[in-house]
Amino acid sequence: MSTEKSEAIVIRQADFSESSRVVTLFTREFGKISCLAKGAKRLRNAFEGSLDLLSECRIVFIRKQSAGLDLLTEAQLIQRFHPASKSLLHLYGGYYIAELLNSLTEEHDPHPELYASTANALVSLSSPQSPVAAIFRFELTILHEIGQLPDFRTCTICHSTISLDDQSRFWVSESGLICSRCGHSDYQQSAIESGTVAVILKLIESDIAKLDRLVISDRQSKGIRRILNSIIASILGRRPKTAALLKF
Ligand SMILES: [Zn+2]
CATH class of the missing domain: 2.40.50.140 (Nucleic acid-binding proteins)
Structure with a gap:
């Protein structure tokens, strides 16, 4: 001991x-x-x-x-965690982060970057601003840290670079993007707009300080939510319990 x-x-x-x-x-x-x-x-x-x-x-x-x-x-x-007052979304965002840390990480497997990202997300949830970007950023970070973040720049099938003008699709069962040339009606897939891919790349690559200024439309937010739900559910074999509380 x-x-x-x-x-x-x-x-x-x-x-x-x-x-x-x-x-x-x-x-x-x-x-x-x-x-x-x-x-x-x-x-x-x-x-x-x-x-x-x-x-x-x-x-x-x-x-x-x-x-x-x-x-x-x-x-x-x-x-202490002080979610922005009177906002259930900020509170539930905190519960969701706790559940993902508990269910997606292994005991005694250190991830200092993820610790820093969690602390940053909790600070964002304490401010009255929309917590959506902070929650997405946290989810993308935890997926990266556990080696499960899809490559949002290349096609899962032909490995060509996804052009942001391309009507690429998200291949649910493989948790990856497929380009318009490889898209096939047999795949369980959903269209993903190039603007949504661009926002995901910004969420992954931007400085945390710039996230506040990132504009995410409702449509893009729904698209990102759908993709992240699908990736996380495929890893866990179920939806996280608190995911249903996130109304965005
Ligand atoms: Zn392709």
Whole structure:
């Protein structure tokens, strides 16, 4: 057993006993971990309210050598998640991010870039601006980090570069784009407008600071939502539970 320290974001909580909880944390240094937080349900406890969903904290934990839960010994709050007031979309966006981190990442598989992206997304969800671009950016980042982001520049079949003037299509079962020449009526596919592909590329490649200025039309937003839903559902074998809450 070794004692470890990390910054961490709480992504799930479950009751373990009368007084204790199992807390799943996405940490900067170790990726996802599941810890037993003894006494966390007592009114006065060692964690001082730092284990609310999506709180960011500095933790100390004892890492188990074999299978089993790590043991959380300290958690110091850095910041709570404060979704923009009166907006369910900002709140549900946070729940969705927590669910994706929990279901798409493996334990003790560090992704520091994804940690930074999560922290950025939570900041965006705290501002009154539309959270749509921040949520898309987070989804594209997590797919990239787990090696499941489709190549939005080349055709899955002929590997030619997709021209943005082309009426390319999204091939659902292969989670990739196909160019207009390769499009075939037998494929389960849906048209994707070149403007939508262009927005996806900007979401992937732009500086985070420029995302606020990115204009996404309702039509493009629906197109991106459909593609991301399809990719994520094909990885998980189901839709994330909280995806139904995202009304965009
Ligand atoms: Zn092609």
